[in-house]
Amino acid sequence: MTPALLARLQEAQAAKRPVALLTRLPDGEQRLWPEDDLPAPLAEAADAALRDDEAGAVVLDGEKWFVHPHNPPVRLIVVGAVHVAQALVPMAVLLGLAVTVVDPRRAFATPDRFPGVSLSFDWPDEALAALAPDARSAVVTLTHDPKLDDPALDVALRSPCFYIGALGSRRTHAKRVARLQELGHGDGAIARIRAPVGLDIAAVTAPEIALSVLAEVVAARRGAALARRAGAAAPVTEAV
Amino acid sequence: MSDEDVLATAAAWAAEGETVALATVVDTWGSSPRPAGSRLAVTASGRMAGSVSGGCIEGAVAEAARRTMETGAPQLLDYGISDERAWEVGLACGGKLQVFLERLA
Numbered sequence: 048m049t050p051a052l053l054a055r056l057q058e059a060q061a062a063k064r065p066v067a068l069l070t071r072l073p074d075g076e077q078r079l080w081p082e083d084d085l086p087a088p089l090a091e092a093a094d095a096a097l098r099d100d101e102a103g104a105v106v107l108d109g110e111k112w113f114v115h116p117h118n119p120p121v122r123l124i125v126v127g128a129v130h131v132a133q134a135l136v137p138m139a140v141l142l143g144l145a146v147t148v149v150d151p152r153r154a155f156a157t158p159d160r161f162p163g164v165s166l167s168f169d170w171p172d173e174a175l176a177a178l179a180p181d182a183r184s185a186v187v188t189l190t191h192d193p194k195l196d197d198p199a200l201d202v203a204l205r206s207p208c209f210y211i212g213a214l215g216s217r218r219t220h221a222k223r224v225a226r227l228q229e230l231g232h233g234d235g236a237i238a239r240i241r242a243p244v245g246l247d248i249a250a251v252t253a254p255e256i257a258l259s260v261l262a263e264v265v266a267a268r269r270g271a272a273l274a275r276r277a278g279a280a281a282p283v284t285e286a287v
Numbered sequence: 288m289s290d291e292d293v294l295a296t297a298a299a300w301a302a303e304g305e306t307v308a309l310a311t312v313v314d315t316w317g318s319s320p321r322p323a324g325s326r327l328a329v330t331a332s333g334r335m336a337g338s339v340s341g342g343c344i345e346g347a348v349a350e351a352a353r354r355t356m357e358t359g360a361p362q363l364l365d366y367g368i369s370d371e372r373a374w375e376v377g378l379a380c381g382g383k384l385q386v387f388l389e390r391l392a
Contacts, residue, residue, distance in 0.1 A: 048309060048391055053298055060294075072313060073363035075389050102324030104314050113313040113387060115324050 048077060055079055056117065063119035067093035072104070072111045089114075120145040121183045121268060126171050126199040127190035128155035131214065135189075135257035136161055142261060149174040149199065150190070172198030175206075185210035185264050187244065191219070197226055204236045210267040212244035212260055246273060293337035297328035297391055306331040307391040308352035312339050312384055316367070319382035328391075331356050339386055340366075348386055355388045362388040 052068075056079060059066040067080040069089060078085055080093035089112060092105040096116040104113050123139050125132050128150035139146050140163065147165040150156035156166045167174040171188075175198075180186055186203040187210075188196040196213060203211045204227070213223065220242040227237055245259030246266065266273040294309075301307045310327040312319070320341035327337045329349045339348055344366045355362055367383025 048389055050301065050391070053294070053301075053391065057294065057298060070311075070313075070387060070389075072387060073361060075361035075387070102313075102322070104323075113311070113323075115311070 048075075052077055052079060055082065060117060060119070065097050065116070065118045067096055068115045068117060069093060070113045070115070072113055118183070121185065122147065122178075122180070123264065124149060124175065124178055124180060124184060124186045124199075124203075126150070126175075126186070126188040126196060127192075127214075128152070128157075128160060128166075129189050129191075131189050131253045131256050131260075133160055134252075134254040135187075135260060136164055138254075138257050138261055139264075140164065142265070144185075144264075147174075147178060149178075151195070170198060171195050172202050175199050175202035180206040180208035182207045182209055184208040185212075185267070187212040187214070187260055187264075189214045191215060193223065193226060197223070197230075200227060200240065201230055201232075204232050204239065210241070210264050211239050212241040212263065214244045214256075215242060217243060241267075293326040293328050296336040300328065300330050300334060301391050305334070306356045308356045309389050309391055310339050310348045310352065311387050311389075313363075313387045314385040315382065316384070317382040319384045321384075340384065344384075344386075348388070352388055355390050359390050359392060361390070364388060 056066065056068060069078045069080060080090060085093065086107065088107050092114050096102060096114045097118060100116055100118050102115045104111055121144055123144040123146045125136060125146060126149045128148050132148060136146050136148060147167055148156055148161050149167045149171050151168050151170050153168055156168060169177065180203060186199065186208050188199050190196050191214060200211065200213060213220065215223065224237055241263060245256060246262045248259045250256045250259040297307050297309055308329050312321055312323050312325045315323055321339055325339050327335065327339045327345060327348060329335050329352045335345065335349060338345060351362060351364055364386045366386065
């Protein structure tokens with residue numbers, strides 16, 4: 048790979064632009080899609096690789112090309128700069144997620160407590176509207192406080208994000224469901240919320256709860272059967 | 288380390304004046320431990336970042352990378368149980384994979 052091509056690839060990554068690197072095997076001729084021109088079949092293969100987030104080889108006119116998508120990282124929006132978040136955020140960073148912590152309580156959301164990740168001090172509905180969760184985003188609410196969690200869930204439920212989790216007991220969640228219904232959300236939408244949040248590993252401590260939540264986020268992202276809780280009117284979760 | 292970090296690390300090493308080779312998994316068969324697109328960066332001085340397997344073939348890939356770093360010629364390498372080097376650098380899992388090696392230059 049030439050230094051110039053590596054620089055272009057890194058520039059795209061820094062700008063969160065999805066690009067695909069195409070390499071002809073075995074001579075190593077390379078193209079960067081969509082910046083460089085490609086014959087239509089290779090362009091289609093590059094678009095498909097980006098859509099499915101899956102690298103693979105294609106053969107065109109007897110030439111084998113390796114198509115390598117470079118999508119921006121999956122985002123995780125954490126509402127509540129609380130104790131569980133302090134365990135969850137570094138673990139999420141290790142998993143390669145791009146994390147934003149949302150909490151208008153500036154005493155909680157400090158760079159000291161959350162080094163190296165984005166912080167938003169806006170009210171959660173405004174923060175989430177600005178962040179605009181897409182199909183490669185996960186949202187988890189951790190504040191326990193309806194006046195912070197509910198506005199975030201309200202926006203998340205109107206977005207195509209692949210995961211919505213809300214900390215709180217079954218009883219807390221039942222009350223939350225009633226409030227979200229008053230905001231106009233139907234049963235199908237509300238069933239998208241994973242609550243109680245996380246895979247059931249009988250987590251007790253903050254890092255254990257963080258582990259269960261992130262395991263569930265991974266399961267949802269990869270389309271694992273674990274992502275569908277037994278007995279719940281589970282939504283169909285698609286891999287992204 | 289994510290594969291994005293491997294690229295960043297490789298770029299940083301190159302900026303320091305190191306000769307760097309980049310290995311990428313381009314095809315897999317059976318139960319290969321790392322998917323296509325996984326990367327390993329190695330330098331002529333012996334630094335390594337990332338992975339192309341569960342640790343089974345990294346040494347062999349780094350060894351092969353010397354030639355690519357010297358000549359600049361890319362290589363397409365096959366590793367797996369059916370390979371004649373299997374008992375030496377095969378994959379314990381029984382998978383097969385193909386690795387593309389290129390010099391960063």
